Amino acid sequence: MHVSERLLQLYAETTAATRTTLQHVIKQNLGDGKSLAVSFEELTGETNNALPTIEKSAADFTNWIKDGKRDSTFLPYYVSLLEIHEDVLNKEAPTDKPVVKAAPTAERVDVTSPTSQPSETPRQADKTSAPKRRYTPEMPVPSRAERAKYQRTIEPASPRKTSGAKWIGALVLIGLLIGGGYIGYPYVMDLFEPSPTVEDAEKDVPEPEPVVETPEANEVWLTEKNVSLVSEPNGTDVTYVGDIGDRYAVLDKQDDHVLLDLGVDDMTAWAPVDATTTEWKPFTLSDQQVINFLRTGVDQTYVEAPSVESFLAMSEAELYEQLGQPYGGDEDALNDYAFYNGVFFVIQDEAVHAIDWTNTPTTKEVFKQLGNPVYETDDAIVFESPKYSLRMFVGENGTTTRIRVTEI
Template sequence: MHVSERLLQLYADTNAATRTKLQDTIKQNLGDGKSLSVSFEELTGATQESLPTEEKSAGDFAGWIKDGKKDAMFLPYYVSLLEMHDTVLNKEATVHQSASIDKTVVKGTPIVDKVPVPAPETTVVETTKAEEKSTIAKPRYMPEAPVPSRAERAKYQRTIEPAKPRRKSGKLIGVLFFLILLIGGGYLGYPYVLDLLEPKQEAKVVEETPKPDPEPVVQEPETNYVWLASKNVNLVSEPNGTTVTYIGDIGDRYEIVKEQDDHVEVNLDGTTAWAPLDAVTTDWPQRDLTDSALLDWVNTNLNNDWLGESIPDFFTMNEAALTETIGAPYGRETDALNAYTFYNGGFFVIQQDKVHAIDWTNTQTTREAFRSLGEPVLETDDAVVYESETYSIRLFEGTNGQTRVRLTEK
């Protein structure tokens, strides 16, 4: 079983409190820096030669947990400790019980007597002087020249004479000008008046119906896709890189961004990652499997007691509706693309706040029983893929004989 699949299985079998206690024990052991192989031997008492010898600190491990477990170097180390969590935690408890602490710490705190120094008092001497204002009478205004009397002012008054009547000659000139203007305008406008009085033949205007412009043909750009052709494919951050952005499953479909060397860049819902060309295929055949036949097989061959609802109804729910329907999960994990909510019997894959897939764990379903659906779309040594018009269903086989079934809405 691939290490990422072992991690999913272990998260389904252990509770969150146990995982948190184990992570704290790992951080305490790693400290400022230690080889992962040495740390594994100290925590378990066993050796595992496949673990890397590069030193990692507690801060590196905490960052790896917070970043969504993307570094492939920590993954086998953490999964191996999670599988032996009983041994690690029991050993840690024994060490704490045997170590006795008998230390007396005396802390002396010098007492410094502080003598308060009185602040100097400031004496403000205000001297109030009474100012006497002498009242001086303002001089009376005296004009430079004497004001003339009313009799003298009457001499300078202008004598107003009555207005003279207007002459009638101006009115006569206006009437003559109007008559001249009227006669001249009639002479000049006579031909135009005749032209208006003559009947004219109206020209028939034939209106042509405009032909509608042809609708432009919108050519949608062709989108190319690849499908993962093997189980548990590491999608890395750069070609030939070691930082794992996301671990894909067989049958996952991704949009191609570009190709470089022996890798192809794919779109991961807002981010991108690189997949090796030998792990993908662009030839994805279609089969005649119907939705009803696929769902009948799920209802007949898998344990759906932990669901309690019709299978298609879950693919219309978001995470809040899912919790309201079947209750809160006992565990929740996230990675670069999905969130996973764990229940007794399986887990849900949440993508963009919507149920994307349902996984049944520890099904014990055999490959022979799964192949009763007909000819598969793709089959490898450890996985089988079927697809209908709406769904994709896959069987994953582990090295220990356990099987996991995933139903995805395409």
């Protein structure tokens, strides 16, 4: 039988405690170093020439056990001792002292064998519970009579100091009371004052001032040429003759006439409602477009230098100084008219108000090429820009035209 197989067989026949005791005896015998043959002879009293004479120490034997008993140097030595372990242990143990078995230590066995290594279950020492000792105080507890000697009167604890938060809360409460009294004082005083009587209340009420009814302020535009503005509704006394595109403020309305503010010296006149409108389109041309047309579409004899803008800013005296005295003149309730060759100036409040060119070569079709008119009838067209009103009036024959420019 191979030595390793014999070792496995001996492991199955012996207990772990026995093997541990034997290993302890071997370690004590080997010490710092000794030949295995000599050690075997000392432990058993027999000679085994098959064992090696190499010196090994207890540390070498311990490492061999931990390494799984792989080295073959200790294997025949250990197996030979394990076979006669009873003789070895009995020889080492003295007769007058019992053998003290050391606690089993875990062994690692790694021996190649055709059969599996048997499992070992170490015996567990029975644990006996020792009785608990009863607690005994180091100092004796005094009796009730002795404790009564040391009793004293228990005084109540001193009150805690008032925290700062309570002081703050008290101050806030006082402030609220003061503020409430300040606010409520007038109401409280009213309870003690006598209420005013009905007669006193009637005396204190001021008399209402008379309300002057003012007419609704709005504007209208004339929608026809040569509209007769009369002094009274349905009257025949003509105050002024207005033209299409003239704008006036409405002061009153009566039946089918509206009272207009003519804008000069508080003059008023009545116009038929059918010849007016309250709806008027916004301007469709720019100021420069109006000026550009007047430079080519009308006679430039009098307006080439200075320009149209300059003439509309002149006073009556400046106009006469620039052009000389007119060839003829006329006047009505609102305006004065200064006539020159092919053109006349409308003067209002001693200033140039409008310029009219008569018998112009511009036809209605050419005039409409400026853009979308603000208002148009069969015999008149009105264009407007932010500053100017440009109008064309067609004569009764349908061919002659008159063009007017005025500041709005």
